[in-house]
Amino acid sequence: MDRKDVTVAITDAMREQQITFAEMAKAVGRHEVWTASALLGQASMSAEEAQIVVEKLGLDPAVAAVLQECPYKGSFETIVPTDPLIYRFYEIMAVYGMPMKAIIHEKFGDGIMSAIDFEIDIKKKEDPKGDRVVVELNGKFLPYRKW
Numbered sequence: 001m002d003r004k005d006v007t008v009a010i011t012d013a014m015r016e017q018q019i020t021f022a023e024m025a026k027a028v029g030r031h032e033v034w035t036a037s038a039l040l041g042q043a044s045m046s047a048e049e050a051q052i053v054v055e056k057l058g059l060d061p062a063v064a065a066v067l068q069e070c071p072y073k074g075s076f077e078t079i080v081p082t083d084p085l086i087y088r089f090y091e092i093m094a095v096y097g098m099p100m101k102a103i104i105h106e107k108f109g110d111g112i113m114s115a116i117d118f119e120i121d122i123k124k125k126e127d128p129k130g131d132r133v134v135v136e137l138n139g140k141f142l143p144y145r146k147w
Contacts, residue, residue, distance in 0.1 A: 001063065006067065009060070009063060013038075014057065017057065019057070021035055027053075028052050028053065031121075039053065041071050043073075044069060044071060047068060050063070050067035064127045089102035111143035111144050113139035119136055119138040120136065122135055
């Protein structure tokens with residue numbers, strides 16, 4: 001059983017049982033976005049977390065071992081994503097990436113925002129003109145080291 005097979009098994013079971021990522025997150029005791037990332041193959045789970053997933057979704061026990069493997073992160077099938085929602089984030093970085101970089105350097109100095117010591121949250125903000133998607137990225141600043 002490979003990672004793609006596991007992802008399909010998980011998403012099929014969640015759809016059939018009408019279980020949300022928020023419900024899965026509550027079961028494993030993690031944040032909704034992190035849980036979705038792990039279930040979709042972008043993060044590794046502990047043995048205990050993987051076992052909870054297998055039991056909650058009624059999956060083959062072999063799924064637990066795959067959920068514990070270190071994944072190949074950021075594994076898009078194409079260089080530029082073609083899914084419209086994912087592409088919008090790519091487009092946001094293409095348009096606002098340089099301004100974001102410039103402002104981060106002004107405020108923090110020469111360095112980067114960690115994607116390892118990192119959190120993301122996604123919220124829905126109701127608006128009479130159309131609901132808004134609020135995405136919060138929260139990463140530790142890592143200055144470049146001089147030697």
